[in-house]
Amino acid sequence: MNNGDLLKAIESEFPGIMDNSSEPHGLLTIEIPKANIIPVINWLKTNEYTNFMFLTDLCGVHYPNDIDKEFAIVYHLHNLEQNVRLRLKTFASRLDLNVPTLCNIYSAANWMERETFDFYGINFEGHPNLIRILNMEDMDYFPMRKEYPMEDDTRTDKDDRFFGRGGNEEVTFDDKKALARKN
Amino acid sequence: MNNIPQNYKSDSMDGELTTLNLGPTHPATHGIFQNVLTMDGERIQSANQTIGYIHRAFEKIAERRPYNQITPLTDRLNYCSSPINNLGWDMTVEKLIGIEVPKRVDYMRVIIMELARISDHLVCNSVIGVDTGALTGFTYIFQERERIYDLFEQVCGARLTTNIGRIGGFERDFNEEFYQKINLFLKEFPKRLLDFENLLCRNRIFMDRVIGVGPISGERALNYGFTGPNLRAAGVDYDVRVLNPYSSYQDFDFCVPVGKSGDTFDRFNVRQEEIHQSLSIIRQALDKMPAGNYHADVPEYYLPAKKDVYRSMEALIYHFKIVMGEMAIPKGEVYFSVEGGNGELGYYLISDGGRTPYRLHFRRPSFIYYQAYPEMIKGSLLSDAILTMSSMNVIAGELDA
Numbered sequence: 001m002n003n004g005d006l007l008k009a010i011e012s013e014f015p016g017i018m019d020n021s022s023e024p025h026g027l028l029t030i031e032i033p034k035a036n037i038i039p040v041i042n043w044l045k046t047n048e049y050t051n052f053m054f055l056t057d058l059c060g061v062h063y064p065n066d067i068d069k070e071f072a073i074v075y076h077l078h079n080l081e082q083n084v085r086l087r088l089k090t091f092a093s094r095l096d097l098n099v100p101t102l103c104n105i106y107s108a109a110n111w112m113e114r115e116t117f118d119f120y121g122i123n124f125e126g127h128p129n130l131i132r133i134l135n136m137e138d139m140d141y142f143p144m145r146k147e148y149p150m151e152d153d154t155r156t157d158k159d160d161r162f163f164g165r166g167g168n169e170e171v172t173f174d175d176k177k178a179l180a181r182k183n
Numbered sequence: 184m185n186n187i188p189q190n191y192k193s194d195s196m197d198g199e200l201t202t203l204n205l206g207p208t209h210p211a212t213h214g215i216f217q218n219v220l221t222m223d224g225e226r227i228q229s230a231n232q233t234i235g236y237i238h239r240a241f242e243k244i245a246e247r248r249p250y251n252q253i254t255p256l257t258d259r260l261n262y263c264s265s266p267i268n269n270l271g272w273d274m275t276v277e278k279l280i281g282i283e284v285p286k287r288v289d290y291m292r293v294i295i296m297e298l299a300r301i302s303d304h305l306v307c308n309s310v311i312g313v314d315t316g317a318l319t320g321f322t323y324i325f326q327e328r329e330r331i332y333d334l335f336e337q338v339c340g341a342r343l344t345t346n347i348g349r350i351g352g353f354e355r356d357f358n359e360e361f362y363q364k365i366n367l368f369l370k371e372f373p374k375r376l377l378d379f380e381n382l383l384c385r386n387r388i389f390m391d392r393v394i395g396v397g398p399i400s401g402e403r404a405l406n407y408g409f410t411g412p413n414l415r416a417a418g419v420d421y422d423v424r425v426l427n428p429y430s431s432y433q434d435f436d437f438c439v440p441v442g443k444s445g446d447t448f449d450r451f452n453v454r455q456e457e458i459h460q461s462l463s464i465i466r467q468a469l470d471k472m473p474a475g476n477y478h479a480d481v482p483e484y485y486l487p488a489k490k491d492v493y494r495s496m497e498a499l500i501y502h503f504k505i506v507m508g509e510m511a512i513p514k515g516e517v518y519f520s521v522e523g524g525n526g527e528l529g530y531y532l533i534s535d536g537g538r539t540p541y542r543l544h545f546r547r548p549s550f551i552y553y554q555a556y557p558e559m560i561k562g563s564l565l566s567d568a569i570l571t572m573s574s575m576n577v578i579a580g581e582l583d584a
Contacts (some may be wrong), residue, residue: 024516025278053405057518057529074531076518080405080419083426087518093202108408111554115584119242134583140193143243150247163247163508165537175366 001048001082009049014040029087032137032143037075044077045105052077052086057072058102058112058119063144070094071120074120075102092122099128158173184276200228203565207236210426211569213310214579218556218568225564229555232551234582241583245543249508250276252542258344260547261581264303264347264524266295266335274429275530276350279517287475288352289431294365295338295347296521297431297461297468302331303524304412304454304461305466307576311451312383314350314573315392318377327375332525337361351485352478373459380455390448397571398446399558409553410548411526413575416453418444423522430521434471435464446537447574469528484510508538525549525576549581 003023010030011018017040019031039093044052056076069091072135077086093101101124102109107171112132113124123140124130132139206217215236221228228260241256248256258266270292277284305328309321319321332342339347348354383389399409404417414421422439439458442449478485482501491498504510514536520529529546552575559575560568 022365027516027518029516055408055464055546056520056527057546058533061533061542074544076529079427080421085518095289097336106408107403111550115550132235134238143240150243160537163538165535168506 001079001084004082005090006032006050008084010044011088012042013047016054027085029089030072031089032092033093034090034099035087037073038102041075041077041088041102041167050079052079052084053080054078055102055106055108055112056085058109058116060116060122060144062120062144062146066091068093068095071097071122071179073099073116097121097123098125099123099126101125103127116140138145203581205232205565205568211314211572213573213576214582215486216577216579216582219524220565220568222565227560227563227568230560230568234579236337236580238479238583242543242545245540247539249538250510250540251505251513252508253540254348255344257545258346259580260545260583261303261524261528261549261578262278262298262302262343263306263576265343266299266347267303267513267521267523268353269345269347270296270430270518271523272530273348273350274521275414275517275519275532278519279515279534280350280513281534282479282481282484283473284352284433284479285477286473288477288479291353291357291477292348292430293432293435294426294465295335297332297464298331300457300522300524301461302328303576307524307573308454309379310372310573311447311570312370313387314570316368316381317386318388320382320500323375324379325378327368327372329399330372330405334361334368336366337364349478350486352476353548354486356477365465365469369462373462376458384452385483387490388516393447393451393574395444396447396567397563398444399555399559400445403558404445404552407552407558408551409526409555410552411523412453412457412527413445413450413552415440416442416449418443423520423527427520429519436453450574476504478575510538512536512538520546523548525578526552527583546583547584548577549577550584553577553582 006028014036017032017036021030022028026061039169044050045158047058054077056078058075061074062074063072063104071092073095075088090099099122101113103113113127114130116122118128118132118135119142131137135143192562194198201222203220205219205220205223206212207215217230217233239259245253245256254269256266257272260268305324312320335345335347336342336548337343337358339354356415399417400418401417402523404414405419405432408420411418411475420439420440420441437460442453486505486506487498487501492502512534518529520527526548527546528548531544532540533542535541556572560571
C-alpha cells in the first residue's frame with residue numbers, strides 16, 4: 001500500500017470529503033472536515049486494507065490569521081504491519097471549538113486530547129474526563145495560543161521581526177541561502 | 184479485566200474503602216507525580232492519576248528559540264537518556280533542511296545513542312530490583328552507569344543533561360581517551376552485567392515478585408499507544424530502528440527481543456536483552472567506523488572552528504549568524520521519530536520559514552503509555568503496583584512537554 005493507493009481507497013469510500021491533500025517529506029497529509037474525522041479514522045482502523053491500528057500522535061496547532069480555521073488538530077496514524085504512516089488534519093474555528101473525541105477508537109487519545117484541551121482549549125465532545133493535565137486546574141487561559149507571548153509585553157527586542165517573521169515574506173529559502181553564500 | 188485474579192474477594196473486614204495518596208513525593212514513584220488510590224484492604228480498586236508537577240512548557244519555549252537552542256530543552260525530557268533526545272532533534276532539523284551527514288557521523292551517533300539506551304535500561308532494571316528489595320544489584324550497576332557518563336563527558340563535557348551533537352554532526356570528534364574508555368567498558372561491562380543478571384534473572388524471590396505482575400495484552404498495549412520495551416514485552420515487535428531505520432541502523436545486525444505476557448518479568452527481560460543487543464551494535468559500529476569528517480560540510484548551519492572565526496571573514500559571518508539564530512530555514516512540516524529508551528520518541532515540527540519553529544510537538548512515549556497504569560494495576564496489591572510503575576520506566580520529565 002503506497003500513498004497513492006491509500007488516497008484512492010479513502011476517496012472511493014468517502015467521496016468528496018477531502019479538503020486538501022499533500023505529501024510533505026513523503027508523509028501523506030489529508031485535511032478532513034471535523035464532522036467526518038471520526039468516521040474516517042474509524043474506517044481507517046477497522047478496515048482490513050488500511051488497518052491503521054496505531055495512533056502515534058495527536059496535537060493542536062494555532063493559526064490566528066486563518067479566519068474560521070484558527071485551530072488545527074493533527075492526527076498521526078501508523079499501520080505497523082505495512083509500515084505506512086498517515087497524517088490527518090481537521091480545523092476548528094475559534095467560535096466553535098467542539099471537535100468529536102477519538103477516545104472510543106484509541107485509548108491512547110485520552111491524554112493526548114486532554115493535553116490539546118489544556119494547551120489550546122479544544123473541546124473534545126464525548127471525552128470521558130476532559131480536564132487540564134499539565135497546567136493548574138484554575139488556570140483561566142490556554143497558554144499555547146499565539147496571543148500569549150513568551151516574554152514580557154513591554155520588551156521591544158523580542159518581537160516577531162527578530163525571529164525572521166514579517167516584513168520580507170517574499171524572500172524564499174533559496175534566496176536566503178544564496179544571500180548567505182554571497183555574504 | 185483479565186488483570187483481576189480469579190480468587191479476588193473483598194479484602195477489607197467491614198467493606199469500607201480507603202483512599203491512599205501515592206505521591207506526589209513518594210520515593211517509590213521515582214519522580215513527582217501522584218496517584219490517588221482507592222483501596223479495598225490491600226487491593227487497589229481504582230487509581231486517579233495527576234501529572235504535571237514539573238510542567239516546564241517546552242513546546243511554548245521552543246516557539247521562541249532558534250533551532251540550535253532547542254537541543255538543551257530536549258535534554259530534560261527523558262533525562263535518563265538525554266543523548267537520544269538531542270540527536271533525535273538534530274536529525275529532525277536535518278530532515279527539514281535536507282542536510283546529508285557523513286557516514287561517520289551516523290556511526291558516531293549510533294554509538295552514543297546505544298550507550299544512552301544501555302544507561303536508560305540499567306537504571307530501570309536495577310530500580311526494579313530495588314523495588315523488590317534487592318539493593319545490591321543497583322549499587323553495582325550504578326558504577327557502570329557512571330562509566331557511560333564518563334564517556335559522554337569526553338564527547339560533550341556534560342554527563343546528565345548532555346546537549347550532545349549539533350545540527351550537522353558533532354561538536355568535536357571522539358578523542359583518544361574516549362576510545363580507551365569505551366574499549367575498557369566493552370571489555371569489563373559484560374561481566375558486571377552478567378553478575379547482575381545472575382543475582383536476579385533466575386532468583387526465586389525476584390521471580391515470585393515479578394511474574395504475572397502488571398500484565399497487559401499486546402492488543403491493549405497497541406490501543407494505548409505503547410512503544411519500546413513495554414510494547415515488545417507484550418509480544419509486538421515494533422522497533423523504530425528496524426521499521427524506519429535512521430542514522431544507518433540498517434547497517435547493523437541485531438535482534439529485537441520480545442516477551443509474551445507483557446508483565447513486569449517480561450519487561451525486565453526485554454530490557455536486559457536489549458542491553459546485550461546494544462553492546463553488540465556498539466562493537467559493530469566501532470569495528471566498521473568509516474573514515475571521514477565528524478560533521479557535514481554545511482557552513483550555514485554548523486559553527487566554524489574558533490580559530491577560523493578570528494582569521495577568516497566568512498567564518499566570522501557564519502559564526503555571527505548562527506549564534507544570532509539567523510539560519511535560513513525552509514518552510515515545511517516534518518515528523519521524525521527515533522527509538523528512545525522508552526519507545527518511539529517523535530518530533531512533529533512545523534516551520535513557517537522563521538528562525539524558530541512555528542510549532543513543535545514532542546511525542547513522549549512515557550506520557551502516552553502511563554495512562555494505561557490504572558488499568559494495569561486494578562485489583563492488584565499496592566506493592567505490585569509500585570513494581571508495575573518502576574518496570575514501565577515512567578520518567579517524570581518525559582510526562583511533560
